[in-house]
Amino acid sequence: MSTAPTTETSLDASCCPPAEQPGISLEDAQQRAAVFKALADPNRLRLLSIVKAGESGEACVCDMTEPLDLGQPTVSHHLKILVEAGLLNREKRGTWAYYSLVPGALDRVTGLLASL
Amino acid sequence: MSTAPTTETSLDASCCPPAEQPGISLEDAQQRAAVFKALADPNRLRLLSIVKAGESGEACVCDMTEPLDLGQPTVSHHLKILVEAGLLNREKRGTWAYYSLVPGALDRVTGLLASL
DNA sequence: CAGCTATATCGATCGATGTCAATCCGTCGG
């Protein structure tokens, strides 16, 4: 609206519940969005699926390049994103790198949705 | 690996379960990723949050531009994406457009995660 | 040690996406 002060730089840190912004905060939203960004790619979803279906719940990079039909650097890049999002664990054994689901990570994502 | 036939153009449509690809299919992954793409933006998450917290579970555009500090066209654009993702309903009453959560939509997203 | 293999990192390219300004459409009030 025209009457709304566009520069509302929180002049009120004193008495009453200030402004009562509806919904979640911007910071909160940014953190949650970061997780969904990691999930917002078909190949990353397939990576998660492959890891989840793997032998002992883990899989190495070489097992994932072929089914996805992607180059090895690309797969490595996607896996890094999933690790940084807190969804996958990375464990290096010898020459190979094994990735596994972080326990409870997907349930935590569910919580992000439910608490909107 | 080096011994894998890189051009595996499905020569087997006859007898046995062919190739047994691990994880979900590419098509399935693309559909799921489309939903997560809609969720992968902080402002869209805030929109969902505002709608959910609204009076009778709905909110109109003019109620959302200010808390998000975004232009009206941008908000309209984000809302359209959420509607196309099947997360929001749009109902126009007179001059105003009211948006509401599609019942069970978030639970369906949870299902997308659980069935990976 | 030399060479090979499995991954990770870097740099570049190109399409996807968030944002805004300008404009258009529909509805309401005079």
Next chain:
DNA sequence: CCGACGGATTGACATCGATCGATATAGCTG
């Protein structure tokens, strides 16, 4: 009928992100 207002659409622009080729690093093996 016309001006004002809510909202959607369009076009432009800047940034982000997925992908690849080339290269670097680390561990195994002869």
